[in-house]
Amino acid sequence: xYSKTPGLVFGFHGCDQSVADKVIKGTExxxxxxxxxxWLGHGVYFWENDYNRAFRYAHILKDNSRLSKGKIxxxxxxxxxxxxxxxxxxxxxNAINTLSESYKxxxxxxxxxxxxxxxxxxxxxxxxxxxxxxxxxxIENLHTYRKLNDLRPFDSIxxxxxxxxxxxxxxxxxxxxxxQICVRNSNCIKGYFVPRIDI
Numbered sequence: 001x002y003s004k005t006p007g008l009v010f011g012f013h014g015c016d017q018s019v020a021d022k023v024i025k026g027t028e029x030x031x032x033x034x035x036x037x038x039w040l041g042h043g044v045y046f047w048e049n050d051y052n053r054a055f056r057y058a059h060i061l062k063d064n065s066r067l068s069k070g071k072i073x074x075x076x077x078x079x080x081x082x083x084x085x086x087x088x089x090x091x092x093x094n095a096i097n098t099l100s101e102s103y104k105x106x107x108x109x110x111x112x113x114x115x116x117x118x119x120x121x122x123x124x125x126x127x128x129x130x131x132x133x134x135x136x137x138x139i140e141n142l143h144t145y146r147k148l149n150d151l152r153p154f155d156s157i158x159x160x161x162x163x164x165x166x167x168x169x170x171x172x173x174x175x176x177x178x179x180q181i182c183v184r185n186s187n188c189i190k191g192y193f194v195p196r197i198d199i
Contacts, residue, residue, distance in 0.1 A: 011046025011082045011181050012195065014058030017074040023192050024078065032184075036118070037131040040090075040157040040182035041139035044189070048158070048179040051077055051195050079195040082181060083188050085155040088142075102142035109141070128163050128176075143184075155185035 013030060015023075022028035034042045047053040058075035088095050110117050118137050123130030139157065146153055164176030183189060 008190065009082050009084060009181070010049050011080045011183075012049075012051045012054035013044070013046050013078050013080065014054040014056075014061065015076060015078060016058075016070060016072040017076040019070065020076040020078040020194075024194060029186065030078070030080075030189075036136055037121075037133050038136050038182070039132045039161065040159055040180060041136055041143065041184075043157070043182035043184040044186070046080055046082065046181045046183065048181050050178060051079070051197070053176075053178055077195055079193040081190045081193070082156070082183060083190055084158060084181070085185065085188050086152055088139075088154040088157045090157065090159040099138060099142065102145065103138045105145060106138055106141045127165075130163075153184070155183070155188050157182040157184070 015030070019028065019030075023030055030044045032043050033045055038045075047057070054077045055075060058072060058077060062072040062075050088098070090096060090099065107117065118133035120129040120134045121131040122128065143153065145151075158179065158181050160177070160179050162174050162177050164174045167173050167175050
């Protein structure tokens with residue numbers, strides 16, 4: 001009943017300038033990410049209300065071409081106006097419980113098939129679990145279950161990620177904590193824009 005998130009949010013997507021230009025002109029759409037380690041499953045990813053994170057990420061992709069399917073020569077950011085619509089909002093207890101049930105189903109399926117569950121792994125030798133193989137499998141399992149049972153699909157997924165080092169000793173805040181949105185239904189993207197930079 002409350003999974004319809006009211007209002008619109010701004011999302012920012014780091015990419016190459018050539019991609020941003022084509023999307024703004026309407027000759028191309030942002031492509032869905034379908035990696036087996038995507039944090040929130042498959043879809044188009046946005047940093048919620050965080051232009052600077054998107055721009056930094058575009059620079060990371062430029063410097064680490066193996067992380068991106070498309071080459072980034074000139075880092076850029078495209079803004080999107082997003083209606084989350086029917087959202088699996090992982091800041092809410094019902095969504096967390098739903099995901100927990102999907103994990104239990106995946107464990108059962110894994111035992112029946114004799115296949116091992118995927119594992120989340122650290123990326124680049126850091127402290128953060130950046131390669132979310134298990135989380136992706138749990139979320140994709142949930143989407144499959146809903147489809148097979150004629151339940152309304154989720155249009156988007158929203159999650160908070162604690163990432164990076166603590167910002168001061170004994171802090172509960174980390175330097176790279178952020179909210180990410182994964183859009184599965186492209187109709188949720190109401191429009192794209194060229195972001196203005198603070199002056």
